[in-house]
Amino acid sequence: MINEIPLVLFLxxxxxxxxxxxxxLILKRNAIFVLMGIELMLNAANxxxxxxxxxxxxxxxxxxxxxxxxxGVCEMAVALALVIQAYRQFQHIDLGRFKSRN
Amino acid sequence: xTPLMLSFLALVGITCGxxxxxxxxxxxxxxxxxxxxxxxGLAGLYVLAYADVxxxxxxxxxxxxxxxxxxxxxxxxxxxxxxxxxxxxLVTEESSRVWPVLIGLAIFVGLVFILARGxxxxxxxxxxxxxxxxxxxxxxxxxxxxFELVGIYLLIALIGSTYIAKHHD
Numbered sequence: 001m002i003n004e005i006p007l008v009l010f011l012x013x014x015x016x017x018x019x020x021x022x023x024x025l026i027l028k029r030n031a032i033f034v035l036m037g038i039e040l041m042l043n044a045a046n047x048x049x050x051x052x053x054x055x056x057x058x059x060x061x062x063x064x065x066x067x068x069x070x071x072g073v074c075e076m077a078v079a080l081a082l083v084i085q086a087y088r089q090f091q092h093i094d095l096g097r098f099k100s101r102n
Numbered sequence: 103x104t105p106l107m108l109s110f111l112a113l114v115g116i117t118c119g120x121x122x123x124x125x126x127x128x129x130x131x132x133x134x135x136x137x138x139x140x141x142x143g144l145a146g147l148y149v150l151a152y153a154d155v156x157x158x159x160x161x162x163x164x165x166x167x168x169x170x171x172x173x174x175x176x177x178x179x180x181x182x183x184x185x186x187x188x189x190x191x192l193v194t195e196e197s198s199r200v201w202p203v204l205i206g207l208a209i210f211v212g213l214v215f216i217l218a219r220g221x222x223x224x225x226x227x228x229x230x231x232x233x234x235x236x237x238x239x240x241x242x243x244x245x246x247x248x249f250e251l252v253g254i255y256l257l258i259a260l261i262g263s264t265y266i267a268k269h270h271d
Contacts, residue, residue, distance in 0.1 A: 005110050007222045010151060013114045015213035017140075020121040023206030030194035032130060032175050036137055039168065040121055043144055050153045059233060062153050063245055066237070069156075069163055070252045074259035076168050080175045081267035087179040088269075094195055 010051030017044035031083045031093040035076065042072045110150050117143030125203075130176055130192045134169065141165055152230050155237045 017040055024037030046068050053061025087093050120139035127133050141164040148157035180192060241249050 005106060005150060008217055008220070009110065009114075010147070011217045012214055013117065013147065015210055015217065016114075016118045017121055018213070019206040019210035020118070020125050022209055023202040024125050026197070026205065027125065027199060027202035028194065028196050030130060030196075032172060032179065033133060033194060033196075035175075036124060036133060036172065039137070039164075040124070040140070043141075047144065047147060047151075050148055050151050050156055053153065054151045057229070059236060059240075062156060062233060062237065063240055065153070065156055066159065066241070067248060067252055069159060070256055073163055073168060074256055076171055077263040078259055078266065080171055081263035083175055084178055084267050085270075093179050096195065096197070 007051055007055065011048060014044040014047040014051070017041075017047065029094050029096045031086070031095055032080075034095065035079050035083070038079075039072065039076065042068065042075075046072075106150070110147075113143050113146040113150065116140075117147065125206075128193045128196060130194050134172055134176065137172070138165060138169055141169070152233070154232055155234050 021037045021040030021044060024040065025034055028034055028037065046065050049061040049065045049068065051061075053059050053065070083093055086098075090098065117140055120136040120143065123136040124133045124140065127136065141160065145157040145161045148154070148160060176192065
């Protein structure tokens with residue numbers, strides 16, 4: 001096909017999403033915002049897998065992407081449970097104000 | 103400029119623009135709305151990469167599941183710092199903006215530089231048709247054991263998260 005989108009454009013979009021997710025991870029202090037940044041980074045990796053799978057006759061990236069989706073959902077469920085438990089413990093979820101007891 | 107390319111650029115604009123809105127805003131509800139737009143744009147990008155199965159399952163899982171989970175998390179940890187109960191004014195704290203944005207920009211420029219040096223030409227597109235039956239057949243034959251394992255993993259994660267989230271007195 002002649003009118004295809006080049007692969008490197010997908011990879012650039014993934015790089016943009018990854019960079020935004022990483023800067024959210026270190027910019028925000030609310031724990032839920034940080035989880036959203038982690039989700040963005042996970043989705044950037046998934047976009048790369050699927051873009052490479054377009055070139056693959058065996059479509060292995062697509063099938064790995066399905067499993068990445070499930071792992072991302074599990075991570076989100078457990079992390080939100082931890083955030084809710086931390087909110088019960090400390091009455092806030094501000095990551096800059098958590099102190100470890102010694 | 104083909105229509106395919108134009109739609110790709112529009113979808114990348116929606117995706118990365120909404121992600122930038124997520125980065126910029128301090129209101130966590132606006133960030134959840136922007137995350138919805140990001141997931142819609144990503145599903146469109148998956149369609150353009152000929153992965154229609156992935157696009158549909160991504161929409162179902164992220165818009166229908168993860169985003170609702172995040173909204174529940176926002177609701178349950180609402181601190182209402184401003185004190186006005188009428189507005190959805192859930193403004194959160196953040197650190198200084200200079201260094202994180204600079205580090206993110208450096209990562210983006212570095213990745214683009216590395217990817218621009220790679221040679222991805224000469225590989226042809228495998229199959230532009232729907233991959234639904236292919237994914238179904240492979241998940242039940244070649245990838246049957248990982249499929250079952252990921253089901254068990256999902257069950258363990260759900261039981262564990264309900265145990266973590268309950269009241270421990």
